[in-house]
Amino acid sequence: MKQLFYNGMIVTGKKGEILKNGYLIVNNGKIEKVGLDFEFKDTDEFTEKVHLGGKWVLPGLINTHGHIGSCLLRGNGDDLPLQEWLQSKMWPMEAKFTEKTVKAGASLAIIEMLKSGTTTFLEMYHLHLDIIGQLVEDSGIRSVISRGMIGHCSIEEQEKKLREACDLSKRLRSMAGGRITTMLAPHAPYTCPPEFLKSVIYEAKKKQLPIHIHLSETEQEVNEHIQKYGKRPVVHLAELGMFDVHTLIAHGVHLDDEELKLLAHFGVAVSHNPTSNLKLGSGIADVPSMLNKNILVSIGTDSAASNNNLDMFQEMRMTALIHKGNKQDPTVVNSETALLMATHNGGRALAIDDIGAIETDKDADFIIVDSSSPHLQPSEHLLSHLVYSASGSDVEQVYVKGKCLVRNKECLTMDEEKIIYEANRAFKRLFYS
Amino acid sequence: MKQLFYNGMIVTGKKGEILKNGYLIVNNGKIEKVGLDFEFKDTDEFTEKVHLGGKWVLPGLINTHGHIGSCLLRGNGDDLPLQEWLQSKMWPMEAKFTEKTVKAGASLAIIEMLKSGTTTFLEMYHLHLDIIGQLVEDSGIRSVISRGMIGHCSIEEQEKKLREACDLSKRLRSMAGGRITTMLAPHAPYTCPPEFLKSVIYEAKKKQLPIHIHLSETEQEVNEHIQKYGKRPVVHLAELGMFDVHTLIAHGVHLDDEELKLLAHFGVAVSHNPTSNLKLGSGIADVPSMLNKNILVSIGTDSAASNNNLDMFQEMRMTALIHKGNKQDPTVVNSETALLMATHNGGRALAIDDIGAIETDKDADFIIVDSSSPHLQPSEHLLSHLVYSASGSDVEQVYVKGKCLVRNKECLTMDEEKIIYEANRAFKRLFYS
Structure with missing residues (x-):
């Protein structure tokens, strides 16, 4: 061939x-x-x-952070404060999600991503990930799938989640002819107690799996973290040994200079999600400083519930624009850099060597x-x-x-008309039930 | 019919x-x-x-600020400091503009706007505006055309420019079955001496023409204005009597609270150009405060040389997103408000009553x-x-x-293939001459 x-x-x-x-x-x-x-x-x-x-x-294009499982919640509550949005719009709906809901949403997300030029996406979700793996296999797209784990539960439940994540990882890595890789994904420092994070890090080292984690998305979570642990989140994770394994953090909106230095020192990769950070009122990550410190910055859309599309071209554009205005400096994040973030850096952030550039021996x-x-x-x-x-x-x-x-x-690999019909049917079932 | x-x-x-x-x-x-x-x-x-x-x-959709005459310069120098961009990329090229260049660029811009849902645009330019008027007539789009006037020249030249603007206004208003209206457009306070602004205001009152002007786009121009005149630009214009006529300002990125109060008091309309302000590193206008003071805010793309497209959907989206992140508050500028800015407010900002809503008796x-x-x-x-x-x-x-x-x-009204061919031909002639 x-x-x-x-x-x-x-x-x-x-x-x-x-x-x-x-x-x-x-x-x-x-x-x-x-x-x-x-x-x-x-x-x-x-x-x-x-x-x-x-x-x-x-x-x-390589989308390094998202939650396609919840794609049906696109537009289901905008312009709301984060906690109100989560409590009144997201969680009550997600509590009703079935296999069918996740399949309908994930199918919609994958066809949207494929048609808009995304060939690889990272998924962090907690429900029905085998179905998402099957959709990746069938559609021909490439994915890094991670089971998001919230550690606010008993130790038995924590262990169960981690075991699930490891088992899932094994199953998924044997699928789709190598197009699926996996990471371990503790949800965030503010939702995972240190002991649980240690267990995750232990498994990640043992199984040579990278780690993906939300980090310092809002100012409030950082302040609460400092109150609780007496240190900033990056210092906390570094001390727990997380960065001994390849780690990709999502967001990184509220990081101080010492934290940036630590990320650079440990080669931690960042998934910059500018649109979602704007839409939820989280703020603007200091990407120019990250680049100055040679931190590996890639780009993610986050979920369609907080973006509200999965168009990586629009995300590149936002990345190239927002920091110029924020810093009042038109020379920061030029077009070459934005394209690099959405391609080559994306491959490196996901620890997949074979993608991200058009050159000999790449896929x-x-x-x-x-x-x-x-x-x-x-x-x-x-x-x-x-x-x-x-x-x-x-x-x-x-x-x-x-x-x-x-x-x-x-x-060519998905039935668009059917996917759109199913997405609307599944949403109506959710919304009016 | x-x-x-x-x-x-x-x-x-x-x-x-x-x-x-x-x-x-x-x-x-x-x-x-x-x-x-x-x-x-x-x-x-x-x-x-x-x-x-x-x-x-x-x-x-109603685009309330732009310069379609320079559309051929899309992508001709990005990621540069403003003065370097103007001096090395924009002005040397514009100096070579002929009727054909302007026609090729403006045709490209109009077909791009029509296809992306813009039905009315404001144009501020200084070259070959009769040609732009003719394109508006032929294409069926609606436009407010204003001859941009820089006052850094002799009094004779100033008078000539103003006479040209008034004559042009008369000619254009008789064209296109009422789809063209006009404004008088002194370029900016920093490029127009007070005496010249007074002449423009005098003519605007006499001829009942609204005024369109760039205002406080960069911090530097505001600082220089204060040094030169001992007052901020809005105070300066108010004292000159500009706001006795309907005025639409473009940008308004660097305004203090007193200036916002003056704009509200005089019913001055704003064209918010978020993408251009980001791309040139000018900053982020304080739209939430404008809205709190009931200032009429509309949306503009500015030119394709600083955006770089003319897609008002993307501009609405940027307007709804940027202020949430900048203020760390997801409740500011909700989707209804953003849509209103791009439609109803646009019509009011342009002083055209017949557009901006789907309701009885509107066009x-x-x-x-x-x-x-x-x-x-x-x-x-x-x-x-x-x-x-x-x-x-x-x-x-x-x-x-x-x-x-x-x-x-x-x-249906423009030949896309021909326009694209001519745009590329005209650009190559400019670029390689």
């Missing part, structure tokens, strides 16, 4: 590099060669030849953008347009491991 | 109102009736009957959104989805004064 894609504008994912009239050879799902000005020879043997007609090719996870729309003209400055003007609806084709999952803006 | 649109979800533009299974009767470009559950009678006589199939109808400027995409499900919460999840690419049909300008996402 050898595929050729030629005559395109290839954004390789290396800082700022664009191959005009570039080509790409994919061999059994791996990128074999990337180059300029392809010339046909008699000896060429390709199963598929795609003339790109000048379209833009870039690495598949062939890439997307093709239809560059013919008015908002992408004049077409000269494509890097700028991809970050500052494009949106997910400009994505025309999506490939994961060389397999075409979206063609001409239609998903 | 009587048109019926029925069986849709109509967002009327009145605060939060949604008519489920609503209908809309348009008579010669005016909305004659809006109601629920239309029932056909034998006596009905409609030239056109449109079954909306549950799609979402809302007032056409029939409305758009139809295809609600079938994954990111708009579950479809229950449409107001939330319109603000927090939709983008311009969801717009399917666009009507201005009852005339269909976009159908099935294709613009």
